[in-house]
Amino acid sequence: MNGSARDRATAVLARHGTLLLFLLIIFVFGTQVPAFIGPENLGNIIKQASFIGIAAVGMVFVLLTAGIDLSVGSVMYLGPLIAGFAMRDYGVGVAGGLVVAVAAGAVMGSINAFLIVVLKVVPFIVTLSTLFFFRGFGAYLTSSRQFDFPEEIRTFGLSSVLGVPTPILFFAVVALGAHVVLSRTAFGRQVYAIGNDEAAAAKAGIRVGRVKAGVYVTCSSLAALAGFVLIAQIGRLDTGFGEGREFDVIAAAVLGGASLFGGVGTAFSAVIGATMIQAVKIGLVFTGINLYLQPMLQGLIIFAAVFLDSLRASRLEMLRRRFIRPR
Amino acid sequence: MKRISTLIAGAAFATAGLGIATPASAATICFAFQDLETEFWVAGHTAITRTLEEAGHTVIERNANEDANRQLEQVRDCIAQGVDGIIIIPQDGESAVTIVNEAQDNDVPIAVFNRPPSDLSKGIVVVADNASIASQAVDFLAKEAIASRDGDGKLTPMIIVGDLGDPNAVGRKDGFYAALENYPDDFNTPIEVASDWDAATALANLEAAVTANPDIDLLFTSSDFLFPTIRSVFEPRGMWAKRGEEGHVVMGGLDGDATACQLLKDGYIDSTGVQDLYFEAEAALSAILAAIEAGEAQPNEVIEDPGFALTSANLAEREMDMWGCVLLSEGFLDQ
Numbered sequence: 001m002n003g004s005a006r007d008r009a010t011a012v013l014a015r016h017g018t019l020l021l022f023l024l025i026i027f028v029f030g031t032q033v034p035a036f037i038g039p040e041n042l043g044n045i046i047k048q049a050s051f052i053g054i055a056a057v058g059m060v061f062v063l064l065t066a067g068i069d070l071s072v073g074s075v076m077y078l079g080p081l082i083a084g085f086a087m088r089d090y091g092v093g094v095a096g097g098l099v100v101a102v103a104a105g106a107v108m109g110s111i112n113a114f115l116i117v118v119l120k121v122v123p124f125i126v127t128l129s130t131l132f133f134f135r136g137f138g139a140y141l142t143s144s145r146q147f148d149f150p151e152e153i154r155t156f157g158l159s160s161v162l163g164v165p166t167p168i169l170f171f172a173v174v175a176l177g178a179h180v181v182l183s184r185t186a187f188g189r190q191v192y193a194i195g196n197d198e199a200a201a202a203k204a205g206i207r208v209g210r211v212k213a214g215v216y217v218t219c220s221s222l223a224a225l226a227g228f229v230l231i232a233q234i235g236r237l238d239t240g241f242g243e244g245r246e247f248d249v250i251a252a253a254v255l256g257g258a259s260l261f262g263g264v265g266t267a268f269s270a271v272i273g274a275t276m277i278q279a280v281k282i283g284l285v286f287t288g289i290n291l292y293l294q295p296m297l298q299g300l301i302i303f304a305a306v307f308l309d310s311l312r313a314s315r316l317e318m319l320r321r322r323f324i325r326p327r
Numbered sequence: 328m329k330r331i332s333t334l335i336a337g338a339a340f341a342t343a344g345l346g347i348a349t350p351a352s353a354a355t356i357c358f359a360f361q362d363l364e365t366e367f368w369v370a371g372h373t374a375i376t377r378t379l380e381e382a383g384h385t386v387i388e389r390n391a392n393e394d395a396n397r398q399l400e401q402v403r404d405c406i407a408q409g410v411d412g413i414i415i416i417p418q419d420g421e422s423a424v425t426i427v428n429e430a431q432d433n434d435v436p437i438a439v440f441n442r443p444p445s446d447l448s449k450g451i452v453v454v455a456d457n458a459s460i461a462s463q464a465v466d467f468l469a470k471e472a473i474a475s476r477d478g479d480g481k482l483t484p485m486i487i488v489g490d491l492g493d494p495n496a497v498g499r500k501d502g503f504y505a506a507l508e509n510y511p512d513d514f515n516t517p518i519e520v521a522s523d524w525d526a527a528t529a530l531a532n533l534e535a536a537v538t539a540n541p542d543i544d545l546l547f548t549s550s551d552f553l554f555p556t557i558r559s560v561f562e563p564r565g566m567w568a569k570r571g572e573e574g575h576v577v578m579g580g581l582d583g584d585a586t587a588c589q590l591l592k593d594g595y596i597d598s599t600g601v602q603d604l605y606f607e608a609e610a611a612l613s614a615i616l617a618a619i620e621a622g623e624a625q626p627n628e629v630i631e632d633p634g635f636a637l638t639s640a641n642l643a644e645r646e647m648d649m650w651g652c653v654l655l656s657e658g659f660l661d662q
Contacts, residue, residue, distance in 0.1 A: 033539065041538050048531035132392070144363035146552070158563055230527055236555040238365070238526055243393070245527075282535040291488055291521050 010315060018257055021305055022276045029283030036286045043165065045279050050171035051230040052245065053274030056252035057178045058222030060270045061215040062123075063253055064182075064195045066262025069216060070127040071112060072223040072249050074134035076242030079105040079224025080231045081138050084149050094156045098228055105224025106217050108134055113213035123216075131246070139239055147237040157232025167229050171271070174222060178267035191215060195262030223249075252277055255305055276305065354619050357405030359389040359398055359426075360416040361442075365552050366584045366659075367604065368416065370650060371441065374608040375414060384616075395422035402426050406433045412615045413437040420445035420494040434624035438615040441607055443494050451614040453607050453630045457495050457581070460600035460634035461502025464579045465547050467598040467638045469506055472545040472577040473513050482544035485518040485536065487529055487557075489549040496524070499549040499581055499600075514545075522549070526556045533560045543576055551580040551587035551599055551651070558595075569594035570639060583637065584651040585659045591642060598638040604650040607632050 030037035055072050062069045083101035086092040092100060108130070115126040159166050182188035190211045193201040202208050231237050250260075256273030258265025280301050284294045356379055363369045379386045387405055391398035395418040405413060406429070413430050415437065417423035423444035430437035431449060438451035447454075472482050486503050489496025500519075507514050520536045522529035537543065537560055548557060561567040561576065568574040571594070580587055583601030590596045610630045618626035637649045646652045 035539055038538075041535065044534050044538055048534065051527060139363070144369050145366065154559065158559065230530070233559050234526055234530060234555050235559065236526070238552060239363070240524065241526060243525070278531065281531065285520065285532050285535040286539045288518070291491060291519050294521060 018255075018272055018276075018305075018309055021308060022272060022279070025276065025279055025283065025301070029279070029286060032283075033286040036283060041282065041286070043168070045282055046171065046275060047165050047167050048282070049275040049278035050167040051226050052248050052252050052277065053171050053271055054174050054226035054229065055219075055223045055245070055249045056256070056270035056274050057174050057267050058219035058226075059249045059253045060178070060256075060258050060265050060267060061182075061191060062219045063250075063258045063260060064191045064262060064265055065212055065215050066195050066198070066260075067116070067123040067212065067215065068127065068250070068260075069112065069123065069219045069223075070246050071108070071130040071134055072219065073242040073245035074131045074138070075105055075108050075220045075223040076227030076230075076245055077237070077239075078108065078134045078138040079220075080227040081141060081147055081237055083228060084147050084231075084237060085141070087150050087153070094153055094232075097153065098225070101224045101228040102221050105221040108224070109217035109220030110213070112220065113216040116216065117209040117213050135239075135243070142239065144239050146239070149231065149235050149237070151235070153232050154235040157229070157235070167233070170225065170229050174225070175267050175271045178270075182267055187211065187214065192263055195264070248277065251302060255302060255309075257309065277302065353383045353385065354411040354616065355385040355387065355409070356615065357387045357389065357402065357408075357410040357413045358415075359391065359401050359405065359413065361391050361395075361398060361418040362393045363390070365550070365582070366651070366654070367582055367602070370604055370654070371416070371608060374605060375440070375612065378608065378612055391418060393418055395419060398422065399426055399429065402429060406430065406435055410435060411619045414440055414611055414615060416440045417442050417444065419492050424449070431625045436615055436618040436624060436626050438611045440611045441495075441602070445494065447629050449625075449627055451611065451618070451626050451628050451630070453611040453614070453632070455495070455602040455607065455632040455634050457498030457600075458502035458505060460602065460636065461499040461547070461549075461581050462506040463502075463634070463636035464581055464598045464600035464638075465503050465506035466509070467636055467640070468545050468547060468577050468579045469510050469514070471597050471639075473510065475577065476513075476544070481515045482513055483515050483518065483540060483542055484545040484547070485520060485540070485543045487520045487522050487533065487546070487548040487553055489522055490524045491521075493524070496549055502600075503547050503549075518543070522553060524550065526553065529553050529556045530559065533557065537561075537564065537566075546576055546578045548578075548580040551582040551584040554580060554586055554590055554596070567595065570597065579636075582651070583649040585655040586651070588637075588646070588649060588652040588655045591637065591639065594639070598636050599649075600634060600636050601649045601651075602634050603632050603648075 026037060035041060059069060079101040082104040083097040086100045087097040112126055112130055115121050116123050161169055182191065190206045193206055194208055194211055198208060227242055252273035253270050254260060255276060256269030258269045280298055284297060289297060358375060360372055363372055376386050387410060389401035391401060398418055402413060413435055415426055417426060417439060420443060423439055424446045427437055427439065427444055427450040438453060440453055441455060443452055443454040476482060484507060486500065488500050491497060507517065518536055518540050520532045558567050565574045566576050578596045579598040581600035583599055587596065587599040591599060614628060614630060637645055
């Protein structure tokens with residue numbers, strides 16, 4: 001293989017490194033336990049990844065603007081809870097409940113957006129505060145009791161369309177919709193522009209505040225939808241639901257290639273990241289690894305994935321350089 | 328309101344019937360709890376605060392929202408306010424040791440409710456014997472599974488484990504294994520499923536575990552609050568069935584909550600280990616108030632709740648000994 005062919009091969013490997021790593025993880029666990037790569041389990045991986053994945057798609061919007069939203073775990077709890085009250089006390093159906101949950105998420109996102117855009121408080125502090133506020137409000141509404149949803153929500157949560165489980169359908173629709181918004185609309189281009197250089201974006205006439213508000217509303221709406229999709233499978237909401245999930249959501253987005261510094265990432269980043277994390281978790285269950293070792297192995301694998309991804313990024317950067325003299 | 332009145336009644340029963348020591352003058356008690364996320368913690372919190380207030384004591388409540396460092400600061404704040412005694416529900420066993428030492432160094436008697444410190448030698452420690460309670464519940468499940476076995480093959484048990492940073496979860500896991508060790512020829516190596524006390528984690532891991540091992544004969548969940556999660560995994564697979572019906576998996580849990588009581592009555596589960604909540608609350612209050620009365624600044628005592636297993640066999644006799652069944656009888660699940 002001459003130098004040029006090797007460079008091309010390296011470029012292909014580098015461009016698709018994350019996907020290849022994902023396939024490697026599937027392959028390694030599959031060789032350990034063949035049932036891991038069975039269609040039922042692969043479907044389970046995507047279904048269980050949908051909870052974090054839907055929220056991670058929303059988080060990608062925020063990360064693209066170099067922001068952060070730490071309140072998603074609490075929104076995952078409070079959004080479905082408000083929907084549950086609407087369903088139980090006002091006879092709203094499942095579809096109506098879903099709309100209420102997303103609307104509640106949008107309201108929570110608007111609160112974050114108001115504090116960040118209008119009052120100019122940094123997103124980390126705002127969303128850390130609302131993390132406690134939203135959860136505390138939910139605990140107040142329920143007096144810390146679990147909330148039982150009407151039975152029909154489980155029928156919805158466990159249903160499937162043409163053999164595809166409902167959570168996977170929601171995940172797919174959200175990911176595709178987000179991809180279209182980010183890659184085919186003016187709003188999407190403005191999100192990237194703000195993440196790359198906010199001052200330059202403002203000078204170019206982009207209404208930075210409005211776009212930023214939009215990403216926080218999107219993030220919270222999708223977090224509430226994610227919570228509703230998961231709760232629809234269980235039928236009961238506990239006070240601890242969603243707690244600490246903000247870190248899983250951020251990890252999924254970053255693992256898929258989104259940058260914490262803004263401007264880099266796609267909707268599919270979140271899909272790949274969330275599915276990869278879930279594949280690792282389920283792989284550890286399949287292989288029967290000691291429970292004390294599982295968190296450590298998860299941490300190591302995720303670190304290795306991000307580390308390899310950073311190597312991949314630097315390699316890509318090197319390949320893109322133009323050389324005056326042939327090497 | 329019915330639930331609260333039940334808890335007040337339970338607490339009042341504990342105060343009057345079981346003879347809580349009450350100091351001659353009203354005391355100020357700091358009650359610092361880690362959070363109120365399950366029926367058990369809510370019921371325990373209510374029993375303690377109501378009983379103290381009914382007896383004329385002042386209660387300073389502090390919620391740490393699952394932050395051990397915050398709880399330590401809250402306890403320091405209570406000490407600075409000059410409280411007469413402290414009752415804590417700690418976040419974990421390690422932080423409990425630090426908080427107990429902090430209180431004792433400042434000559435304030437302290438009692439630890441239900442979640443034991445990793446060092447039991449200091450403070451008043453009221454703790455359920457989780458290993459023993461789990462063992463009682465699992466022993467019944469093992470006998471049921473063996474009795475309903477088809478053929479001579481070994482049975483496959485599964486355990487949903489709690490957060491392994493929580494001593495209660497570790498005790499329950501130990502009790503599960505201890506019970507199965509009595510039947511070495513009847514059970515395969517148990518399958519462990521992590522839950523981290525989180526329904527979403529339990530859902531994902533249990534679904535994976537059941538896909539990998541579809542022929543489970545016995546399931547024990549380390550907490551009753553996960554039964555709705557188990558149902559959502561088992562039901563589509565035809566494994567959520569009543570005793571005597573095709574597909575029934577011998578199943579049990581631990582806590583003794585209202586849902587478990589209902590499921591036991593309906594026949595979906597076979598046993599649950601029960602922590603005697605009212606005994607534990609009464610024991611913590613009695614001990615701390617007695618220490619205050621005696622002027623004892625560093626009382627050290629371990630009070631163990633032996634608990635029991637409510638099973639399909641003793642349900643009729645012992646139903647109302649379980650706090651969850653008391654709540655259920657008051658319409659807790661209908662509210």
